[in-house]
Structure formats: structure tokens, C-alpha cells
Amino acid sequence: MIPFNIPYQNPNLQKDMHAALSDPRIFRNQGFYHQEARNKLAQILNVNNSNLFLTPSCTHALEIITHIIDIEPGDEIILPSYTYVSTANAFFLKGATLVFADVLAYHPSLNIADVEKKITSRTKAIVLVHYGGIGIDVIEFRKLADRYNILFIEDAAHTLGATYKNKPLGTYGDFATISFHETKNLGCVQGGALLVNNPKYIEKANTVTQCGTNRLDFMNKKTVRYNWVSQGTNGILAEPLCAILSSQLTHxxxxxxxxxxxxxxxxxxxxxxxxxxxxxxxxxxxxxxxxxxxxxxxxxxxxxxxxxxxxxxxxxxxxxxxxxxxxxxxxxxxxxxxxxxxxxxxxxxxxxxxxxxxxxxxxxxxxxxxxxxx
Ligand SMILES: Cc1ncc(COP(=O)(O)O)c(C=O)c1O
CATH class of the missing domain: 3.90.1150.10 (Aspartate Aminotransferase, domain 1)
Structure with missing residues (x-):
């Protein structure tokens, strides 16, 4: 049988993982391998690594966004219906109203005209899924969101290695999410990334991904103890998976x-x-x-x-x-x-x-x- 998919494993993966598992640093959360994978990904996407968060999955990254932007009941989110459940679940969990817009006749990417028709005073964000790693009307969506003063989120789960007008997909939205699930071009069994392209939200993203605490200030010796300061979650990709990701990204x-x-x-x-x-x-x-x-x-x-x-x-x-x-x-x-x-x-x-x-x-x-x- 020719299978539908075989997850990619680079030729050095076993050797790299053998070395990583023999390294005591693999047991330190958000440590060496996290930093290594984050730096490589930031370079690929041509973004500052402080704008980039490695998360346990793309699903987590989407949920983290809803904490950062304080989604609440009554908020409307415009998104495609032709997508994975995680795109919708993240917002549904917070009580937001899901407003599905139709896709194009020639590609399952959102139809911008239908999206614009569905914008109301309660619209908080547009979520564009780049189906199959193909960006369509991305700049027009950015302009549309700016015109109506709403957030633009790219569900870039499929897009690693893809660009739009010579700029990586995932770098146009206020936020973007990437998946490293085994079904994607390149992955680490399960993992994700959150891009916070709008600098206004970086500090909050740091808090939310640290279970809603100012732990990062504590680690940077800016405070003597850390506290619960906002809603949040444990949003950090585990170190062994970071080691796999780092090895894979090289290829x-x-x-x-x-x-x-x-x-x-x-x-x-x-x-x-x-x-x-x-x-x-x-x-x-x-x-x-x-x-x-x-x-x-x-x-x-x-x-x-x-x-x-x-x-x-x-x-x-x-x-x-x-x-x-x-x-x-x-x-x-x-x-x-x-x-x-x-x-x-x-x-x-x-x-x-x-x-x-x-x-x-x-x-x-x-x-x-x-x-x-x-
Ligand atoms: C468009 C889209 N968004 C989100 C996800 C969720 O990704 P993950 O499995 O990394 O949570 C997927 C998974 O395939 C997806 O296709």
C-alpha cells in the first residue's frame, strides 16, 4: 500500500536525539533546545525571536490568542467553516460567536467579499486559514482588518516554508499560528508556534504563556517572586520536542x-x-x-x-x-x-x-x- 503520509524524519534525527537525550539540559524547561529551535524558526520567518513562542500545538497557540485578546461572549469571529476544528474551538471555548464566511470557488481560502459582508460592530477578528500553504488576498485581508479596526489572525498551520509576495506566511496578521504536527511538512510529532506580530501584545503573550504569571520577570531577576497577573495557560513546548524541532528545521x-x-x-x-x-x-x-x-x-x-x-x-x-x-x-x-x-x-x-x-x-x-x- 502506498500510504497517504509518512511523517518526515531528517537523516540526522536519530544522532541528534541521541545526543540531546544524553544532555542533562534536556530536562530544563524552556532551556537550550527551546532557544535553539526558536532562533532557527525566527530566522526562517525573518522575525525577532521575542515575537515567537513555541507552543505545545497549533491548537494551543490559537487558544493562547483568545487569552491575549480577552475574547468574551458577544465577540464575533469571522472564519472559514472549511478548516480544522481547532480554528473554531479556540473561540467557541470563550463564548464567542462563530461567523462562518464562504470560501472561493477555485480554492478553499476565505472569500474576502463574503467576509466583508459579515463584519459588524461586534466583529473582533478575522481568521484566515492558508489552506495547503497557499496565501490568497493576504494583503487585502490585512487592509480590510485595518479599515474596520479589527484583528487579523493567520491560521498558518499549513504554511511553514511558504511565502506570499516574498514574505513568509504568518507574518502578516496581528497574530499567526503554525503547526508542527506529524501531518505537516515538517514536525516534531506534536508542536506549534505563535507569532505575535503586533508588538502591542508581546508582553501579554509572555504572561499568558507562563500560566498567567510574571514568571519571566522573575527569571530575568526583575522581581523577587512571581504572581498570578492574568488569565493564562502552560503554553510552552516541552524540551525534548524542541530538540526534535530544532533538528528538523535545519532541513x-x-x-x-x-x-x-x-x-x-x-x-x-x-x-x-x-x-x-x-x-x-x-x-x-x-x-x-x-x-x-x-x-x-x-x-x-x-x-x-x-x-x-x-x-x-x-x-x-x-x-x-x-x-x-x-x-x-x-x-x-x-x-x-x-x-x-x-x-x-x-x-x-x-x-x-x-x-x-x-x-x-x-x-x-x-x-x-x-x-x-x-
Ligand atoms: C488549519 C488548521 N488549524 C489548526 C490545526 C491544529 O494543529 P495542531 O494539530 O498542531 O494543534 C490544524 C491541524 O491540522 C489545521 O489544519
């Missing part, structure tokens, strides 16, 4: 290059076959090759395709179950219509795409899929 360029090549091979193989149906993903030089998807005419055709591929020992998978169709959302809200979102919910399939995918395996995937289309 980001190689990972991104390989994935982009695989992505382009798929793109050119399928372009002529499915493009005429207007059911295809868009090409972007600046993406990181995170996801390659195909769309089908309807849910039934998608099921047939999945079965065909499985019968040929190839694992393909759907992606998000749109949140507005979920049992949990419908328990609390009435049904809403998001036409393009439902299209991606019903018809999108992801093909295997990972660093270890060989040329022969990719050729088999392409030939098999083309046989289905023909």
Missing part, C-alpha cells in the same frame, strides 16, 4: 524543495485531464507543496475514486468535514448555506505527498488516477 529547505517538485509533477500530469472541468487546484510558486488535491463532480464520484485507488493499493483521503455541517455546530446553531465550502466538503481528495514518496510510487499514483478519469 526545511530540502523538504520544501522536494514537496514542491512532487506537487508540480502532479499538477502537470493532471492539468489537461481535469482542468477543463474547472475542478482543479491552483498553482502557486510561493506555496510549500503541503497539499495536492483533486475535486470531483460530486460526493458519489469521490467515493468511486477512493475505492478505485484503494483497490490499487493507494491511500487517498478527504480532508475537513466543514464545521457548519458538523453535529456539534448544528446542536448549537441553525443550518446555514455556504455553497463553495460544501463543494470542497463533498468533493475534495488529497493524494499522497511526502518527502519519502519515490518517483515510481508517484508515477503509479498518477497512472492509476488517470485510468480512473479515462
Amino acid at each position: 526545511l529547505e530540502d523538504v520544501t524543495k522536494k514537496r514542491k517538485n512532487l506537487w508540480q509533477t502532479y499538477f502537470h500530469a493532471f492539468r489537461d485531464i481535469v482542468n477543463h472541468q474547472n475542478l482543479f487546484c491552483i498553482d502557486s510558486e510561493e506555496s510549500n507543496g503541503h497539499i495536492f488535491y483533486l475535486l470531483f463532480k460530486n460526493a458519489d464520484e469521490r467515493i468511486l475514486f477512493m475505492k478505485f485507488m484503494t483497490d490499487h493499493q493507494i491511500e487517498v483521503t478527504t480532508h475537513y468535514q466543514a464545521l457548519h455541517h458538523s453535529p456539534f455546530y448544528l446542536k448549537h446553531h441553525s443550518d446555514i448555506s455556504l455553497i463553495e465550502t460544501s463543494k470542497f466538503h463533498n468533493t475534495l481528495i488529497r493524494l499522497p505527498l511526502y518527502h519519502a514518496l519515490g518517483d515510481c510510487e508517484q508515477s503509479k499514483i498518477i497512472e492509476t488516477a488517470i485510468r480512473f478519469f479515462k
Whole structure:
């Protein structure tokens, strides 16, 4: 069976982890490996490392934002329904109202016109998910948020290694969150990062990620004891995972290059076959090759395709179950219509795409899929 994903492990990982686990510093929370990984990531993203927080997951990073900006009942958050539950849960947990906007017809990224229609005096933030590591209208979203004086948050879970107008995705919003989950291009089993690009919030971010205390002042000998000063959580990535992340980050360029090549091979193989149906993903030089998807005419055709591929020992998978169709959302809200979102919910399939995918395996995937289309 060709699996859908094999998490990336760099060739030095075992050696690096052997050294790290023999190092007594691995037992010091927020210590050497934390600093090392943070510095490497800050360099990749071209940000100051004091703006960057390594968190236990992207989910945590999103929740930390809600503590920093004091989300409360009555606040409205505009976000896509075609996303992972964590994007919504973070705000739901604080009693905010989730306002789902529709996505574009040609890509599951928020439709800026629909977002603008949904802004009210209670809108606190827009959350843009860069699906598959592709940024669309990012600067326009930044301007829109500024025009209405609301916060702009990038859920950049997919984006490590991707840019928009030559600037890393994750550096446009007031805040951004990245995922290092095993399903991402490069990860540390489970981990995340929070970027606080708006300097106004850095001090609060330091407090919130230290369980709502001024522990950092204590560690920097600015106070003799530390205290509870705000709401917060334990928002720090554990040291052994920082060591994995640090080792992995050294190989980001190689990972991104390989994935982009695989992505382009798929793109050119399928372009002529499915493009005429207007059911295809868009090409972007600046993406990181995170996801390659195909769309089908309807849910039934998608099921047939999945079965065909499985019968040929190839694992393909759907992606998000749109949140507005979920049992949990419908328990609390009435049904809403998001036409393009439902299209991606019903018809999108992801093909295997990972660093270890060989040329022969990719050729088999392409030939098999083309046989289905023909
Ligand atoms: C768009 C998006 N946001 C957030 C998350 C949560 O990431 P994590 O697993 O690091 O908590 C995911 C996970 O896949 C995601 O796809």
C-alpha cells in the first residue's frame, strides 16, 4: 500500500536525539533546545525571536490568542467553516460567536467579499486559514482588518516554508499560528508556534504563556517572586520536542524543495485531464507543496475514486468535514448555506505527498488516477 503520509524524519534525527537525550539540559524547561529551535524558526520567518513562542500545538497557540485578546461572549469571529476544528474551538471555548464566511470557488481560502459582508460592530477578528500553504488576498485581508479596526489572525498551520509576495506566511496578521504536527511538512510529532506580530501584545503573550504569571520577570531577576497577573495557560513546548524541532528545521529547505517538485509533477500530469472541468487546484510558486488535491463532480464520484485507488493499493483521503455541517455546530446553531465550502466538503481528495514518496510510487499514483478519469 502506498500510504497517504509518512511523517518526515531528517537523516540526522536519530544522532541528534541521541545526543540531546544524553544532555542533562534536556530536562530544563524552556532551556537550550527551546532557544535553539526558536532562533532557527525566527530566522526562517525573518522575525525577532521575542515575537515567537513555541507552543505545545497549533491548537494551543490559537487558544493562547483568545487569552491575549480577552475574547468574551458577544465577540464575533469571522472564519472559514472549511478548516480544522481547532480554528473554531479556540473561540467557541470563550463564548464567542462563530461567523462562518464562504470560501472561493477555485480554492478553499476565505472569500474576502463574503467576509466583508459579515463584519459588524461586534466583529473582533478575522481568521484566515492558508489552506495547503497557499496565501490568497493576504494583503487585502490585512487592509480590510485595518479599515474596520479589527484583528487579523493567520491560521498558518499549513504554511511553514511558504511565502506570499516574498514574505513568509504568518507574518502578516496581528497574530499567526503554525503547526508542527506529524501531518505537516515538517514536525516534531506534536508542536506549534505563535507569532505575535503586533508588538502591542508581546508582553501579554509572555504572561499568558507562563500560566498567567510574571514568571519571566522573575527569571530575568526583575522581581523577587512571581504572581498570578492574568488569565493564562502552560503554553510552552516541552524540551525534548524542541530538540526534535530544532533538528528538523535545519532541513526545511530540502523538504520544501522536494514537496514542491512532487506537487508540480502532479499538477502537470493532471492539468489537461481535469482542468477543463474547472475542478482543479491552483498553482502557486510561493506555496510549500503541503497539499495536492483533486475535486470531483460530486460526493458519489469521490467515493468511486477512493475505492478505485484503494483497490490499487493507494491511500487517498478527504480532508475537513466543514464545521457548519458538523453535529456539534448544528446542536448549537441553525443550518446555514455556504455553497463553495460544501463543494470542497463533498468533493475534495488529497493524494499522497511526502518527502519519502519515490518517483515510481508517484508515477503509479498518477497512472492509476488517470485510468480512473479515462
Ligand atoms: C488549519 C488548521 N488549524 C489548526 C490545526 C491544529 O494543529 P495542531 O494539530 O498542531 O494543534 C490544524 C491541524 O491540522 C489545521 O489544519
